[in-house]
């Protein structure tokens with residue numbers, strides 16, 4: 071990695087392990103974007119932006135040159151009112167009502183390590199010399215505003231971490247209404263965008279679309295990163311495959327409202343940007359105050375989607391996930407789909423006993439353990455143990471769990487309050503609400519105003535009072551609705567436009583306190599499944615319940631989509647009952663097991679009701695998983711067949727030394743006289759001979775080129791097969 075400033079050419083060259091990023095200070099001091107793509111050794115000024123006068127393209131005031139216009143120039147940031155008519159990355163309203171700002175290069179610094187982004191999740195470096203940062207200061211002297219652009223490069227990765235900071239240098243306050251974390255203007259191109267849309271229980275659905283003229287807006291306005299649109303996207307070309315082609319990946323390290331803008335302009339150039347959603351965003355900055363955006367992780371590869379994903383997976387493990395990035399995760403039983411709210415201590419202990427016999431390691435007590443919580447209409451906010459369900463208290467129950475050979479985990483939902491609760495009776499003003507207006511309910515609950523320190527303190531203390539008495543090793547943090555009535559009773563009118571972001575900052579502060587207090591506890595992030603599955607949350611919680619949809623068929627796709635940016639060892643997956651509670655589908659226990667064990671295996675069904683044969687199958691699944699857990703959780707993940715577009719889904723896990731490979735194959739619909747399927751594997755040792763668990767031998771080269779015949783005749787819908795391959799002699 072290196073960051074070079076060529077003074078003669080007024081050029082910045084960021085060189086990562088396999089890419090180059092070029093910027094140039096253009097006439098009039100405008101910071102132009104030149105190139106992001108395949109690595110080049112040096113640049114000799116050949117790509118000066120074409121000088122051409124175009125009608126209706128106004129000129130830069132500092133230059134007499136009528137061929138220089140912000141209307142056409144590729145830039146690193148943009149604003150309004152200055153002759154650039156495309157979507158801006160920064161919008162400000164000054165005290166005098168003016169919103170025209172025009173940033174020019176002022177200075178820059180290149181330093182070892184990286185700057186700190188206060189109060190927000192961000193990429194970290196273990197040793198400062200593993201990273202280098204470029205800070206470019208742009209200024210608008212007239213408006214008295216500075217904009218700082220940050221670019222961090224890492225020694226062990228080609229990912230570039232990008233963020234921005236705006237500083238009010240004037241004497242009067244200003245209002246910041248939009249500030250993206252990055253902007254890139256690509257020259258004319260035929261990019262496609264790939265993004266991960268969805269809904270509750272249908273997260274991470276892959277959309278790959280041509281980018282036409284005009285503006286495309288992706289994002290979330292729900293207060294969370296959302297089930298509907300993951301804060302990540304890819305720019306690619308129609309020819310790109312898993313193994314070759316251009317892939318630009320962008321992933322926001324943030325858990326609230328986010329926005330991606332793509333604008334293909336009149337000259338087929340593409341402006342892309344991503345950051346906090348400007349919807350309802352209005353941040354007052356007093357004189358000398360500053361606003362810092364979250365980070366975007368961006369990467370380029372010309373080696374296709376597999377390389378893109380492997381780069382992001384290892385970046386997340388090495389620079390985002392602070393806790394247990396590679397630690398083996400326990401196999402859990404969660405009582406939610408087994409009992410919902412209808413349980414007694416006795417019933418749970420039976421479940422735990424059965425789990426223990428089967429080899430399960432962790433018992434997770436889900437919703438319903440507190441207040442009068444026998445349904446979802448009550449008690450959120452009253453975090454005191456329900457004495458009817460646990461007459462001897464929760465500490466006593468957790469002891470009984472450990473006596474049965476399991477560790478103990480607990481579900482919590484700190485950000486919420488039920489209208490029927492002591493907390494709401496005493497402090498209705500602690501919920502997000504618009505004065506005088508009836509609040510909008512979601513799942514029968516209100517959202518607490520986590521932007522308020524008093525609220526956070528009170529909730530934190532309630533949890534500490536419970537948790538400090540327990541012997542526990544795991545927490546599932548849930549969040550079950552989108553934000554509405556986003557108004558804080560403690561903020562003045564001119565700060566109401568800050569509540570969405572302050573809420574997220576409050577959440578991060580709370581999480582930081584909680585993980586510091588319980589440093590050895592494994593935290594699993596959940597928001598009705600994958601409603602807040604993002605790199606920001608991974609900074610605090612290394613595991614995620616990626617969907618409430620436990621149907622193995624649906625999960626096949628959700629996992630496949632999620633794997634483009636996020637590593638497999640953050641994704642929890644459970645075997646549940648049939649008919650499945652979300653889809654009603656009947657899928658064999660074998661396939662349910664194969665899907666769930668392609669991640670962090672868990673069970674979420676009433677184990678006490680299973681037949682002896684089913685228990686035997688589960689025992690075998692668990693023992694297989696324990697034997698290969700390290701390979702699955704820390705191996706390299708390869709997508710082999712896309713279940714969104716094919717009847718088959720397949721993937722494999724390969725150990726870092728390439729000596730082992732575990733292949734999973736899923737055939738969705740049974741077809742009589744169907745085609746014979748060939749799966750070409752990835753990441754193997756070309757020269758080695760691999761033997762399957764059935765004793766058949768192949769060379770690594772053959773497996774990756776000629777491929778592996780999958781039997782087509784697997785009985786029934788959603789049939790599956792798992793093949794373990796080992797390098798001969800290991």
Ligand code: DGJ
Nearest residue numbers: 406436437596598599618
């Ligand atoms: C939604 C979660 O995603 C489920 O797993 C479960 O914990 C319920 N909430 C409990 O209310």
